[in-house]
Structures are given as structure tokens and as C-alpha cells.
Amino acid sequence: MKNRVRETRPASFWPLAIVFSLFVLFMYGPMFVIFILSFQGPEGGLTFPMRGLSLHWFTKLAEGLGVVDIGAALWRSLGLGVAVMLCTVVLSVLAGLAFRKRLAGGNTLFFIVVASLIMPSIIVSLGIGLEFRLIDSGIKAVLEWLGMERALEGYGTSLGLFTSALGAHLTWTLPFGLLIMFAVFNRFNPAYEEAARDLGATPWQGFAHVVLPLIAPSVVGIGMFGFTLSWDEIARTSQAIGDVNTLPLELQGLTSTVTTPSIYALGTLTTVVSFMVMGITLALVWALGKKGKGRAG
Numbered sequence: 001m002k003n004r005v006r007e008t009r010p011a012s013f014w015p016l017a018i019v020f021s022l023f024v025l026f027m028y029g030p031m032f033v034i035f036i037l038s039f040q041g042p043e044g045g046l047t048f049p050m051r052g053l054s055l056h057w058f059t060k061l062a063e064g065l066g067v068v069d070i071g072a073a074l075w076r077s078l079g080l081g082v083a084v085m086l087c088t089v090v091l092s093v094l095a096g097l098a099f100r101k102r103l104a105g106g107n108t109l110f111f112i113v114v115a116s117l118i119m120p121s122i123i124v125s126l127g128i129g130l131e132f133r134l135i136d137s138g139i140k141a142v143l144e145w146l147g148m149e150r151a152l153e154g155y156g157t158s159l160g161l162f163t164s165a166l167g168a169h170l171t172w173t174l175p176f177g178l179l180i181m182f183a184v185f186n187r188f189n190p191a192y193e194e195a196a197r198d199l200g201a202t203p204w205q206g207f208a209h210v211v212l213p214l215i216a217p218s219v220v221g222i223g224m225f226g227f228t229l230s231w232d233e234i235a236r237t238s239q240a241i242g243d244v245n246t247l248p249l250e251l252q253g254l255t256s257t258v259t260t261p262s263i264y265a266l267g268t269l270t271t272v273v274s275f276m277v278m279g280i281t282l283a284l285v286w287a288l289g290k291k292g293k294g295r296a297g
Contacts, residue, residue: 035264046263076247084226084230085224088177089226091170092177092181128168128240129164139158161242169229193206217285
């Protein structure tokens with residue numbers, strides 16, 4: 001029987017392990033502190049030590065925080081997140097398919113899309129807000145020129161959740177989706193599509209039955225990126241959403257007015273939603289991978 005050589009850790013292991021542990025604590029420690037403080041009793045405050053253990057502040061959150069309608073803001077954020085997710089997935093996949101061939105001006109278009117990652121978020125938000133205000137001025141001028149006084153009086157603004165805010169969020173999520181699809185199709189073997197065409201499949205059948213199942217895990221990942229990036233976005237939303245607020249904007253405003261652990265309960269709730277989305281995404285990726293292995297078997 002061969003003697004097993006006992007592996008010894010290098011001298012640098014423990015210092016690096018300590019640095020890594022401190023980094024993880026720095027990154028996730030505040031989140032766990034908020035989780036813990038949100039479960040305080042009715043007499044609890046915003047700091048340690050904790051005073052009791054209950055769901056009291058979650059109940060208070062359900063009742064509302066002053067004039068802020070948390071429920072409406074939550075549904076607005078969910079609706080916007082789903083819309084951003086769907087648009088990001090569809091546009092990223094279509095762009096990935098298009099860029100597989102050489103396009104006239106394709107490099108310029110790519111750099112224009114990716115440039116939004118470099119520009120400050122608040123500048124993007126201000127620019128989009130100004131653009132839609134100019135659109136408002138144009139629409140009002142046209143309505144006035146046409147003599148449509150009633151429509152002019154009833155017209156508010158084109159700034160909104162699924163117009164300007166959606167566009168602002170897509171400037172943040174689309175570049176990530178596009179980069180992911182470029183990496184996916186860069187490794188994609190076109191022989192699968194050629195085999196499908198040889199068997200008589202149409203281009204749509206080849207995409208639906210060959211390409212899409214192979215790239216499905218990456219598509220699900222793009223969807224997760226789209227939703228989570230939209231879910232907690234503040235800067236690109238602030239100047240481009242109009243007269244309503246998403247949940248992150250309401251949460252930002254509440255930090256200066258709410259002095260109870262209800263604000264921690266709200267932070268815990270939003271984090272739970274993010275973890276649920278990531279959990280669903282991982283489950284879908286696992287199911288798709290298992291299905292793909294079953295087909296290969």
C-alpha cells in the first residue's frame with residue numbers, strides 16, 4: 001500500500017484566508033446586520049443591542065410607512081423589472097444572432113451600446129429625462145397646431161414607468177446581455193445548425209429546436225441580470241421615471257425620514273425578492289442542463 005504524502009499548506013495560505021474572510025465580512029456583514037435588526041421587538045431601535053425578537057416591524061411595514069405606499073412601489077418595481085428582463089433577453093439574443101455575421105457599421109454600433117456602461121448613471125438619467133421632456137413639448141405643439149384642445153388639456157407627460165424608465169434601465173442591462181451573448185455564440189458550434197438544415201429544418205425550426213435549447217442556460221442568466229440590475233437601480237431611474245417612484249427610490253427617501261426598524265424590514269424584504277429571483281434562475285439553469293443531458297443520452 002502506497003504511503004500517502006500529506007499535503008502541507010503554503011505559508012501564504014492563512015494570511016490570504018484572513019484577508020479573504022475580512023473581505024467577505026466587509027461585503028456581506030452590513031446585509032446580515034440589517035436582517036438581524038429587522039426582527040426586533042416593538043421597543044427595538046436602529047442599533048444594537050436588540051430589544052426582543054418578533055415580526056412586529058414587518059407588520060408595521062405591511063400597514064404602510066406614513067404617506068409612502070410601499071405596496072404600490074413594490075409592484076411598480078416588479079413590473080418594471082419583468083419588462084426590463086424580457087426586453088433584455090429578446091434584444092440580446094437577437095443582437096447576438098445578428099452579430100454572428102459581419103455587419104456594416106457593426107463595430108460602431110457595438111461601441112455605442114457599450115458606452116452606456118462608461119457614462120455616469122446620473123448623466124444618462126438626466127439626458128433621457130430631458131429627451132422625453134422635449135418629446136412632450138413636441139407632442140403639445142402638434143396637438144395645439146391641430147386644434148385638439150381637449151387632448152392637449154388631458155395630456156400629461158411621456159415620462160413614465162414603461163417609457164423613459166424602461167429605456168433608462170435598458171441602457172444598463174443591454175450591454176451586459178450583449179456581452180454575454182457574444183461570449184456564448186463565440187463558443188457555439190455552427191455544425192449543429194448545419195446538421196439541422198441538412199435534415200430539412202427551416203431557419204426558425206433550427207433556432208427553436210437546436211440553437212435555443214443549447215443557449216437556454218445563458219438566456220436564463222441574462223434574464224436574471226436584467227431583473228436584478230433593474231430591481232435595485234436608483235441613479236438611472238431618478239430623473240427618468242416621471243411623477244412616480246420605484247421601491248429603491250422610496251427606500252432612499254425613507255432613510256432620512258423613518259427612524260424605526262421598519263426601514264430594515266423593507267431592506268430585508270427587497271433582499272429576499274432578489275434571492276428568490278436568483279434561486280429560480282439557478283433552478284431553471286439546473287433543469288435545462290439536466291434536460292440537455294437527457295437529450296444527449
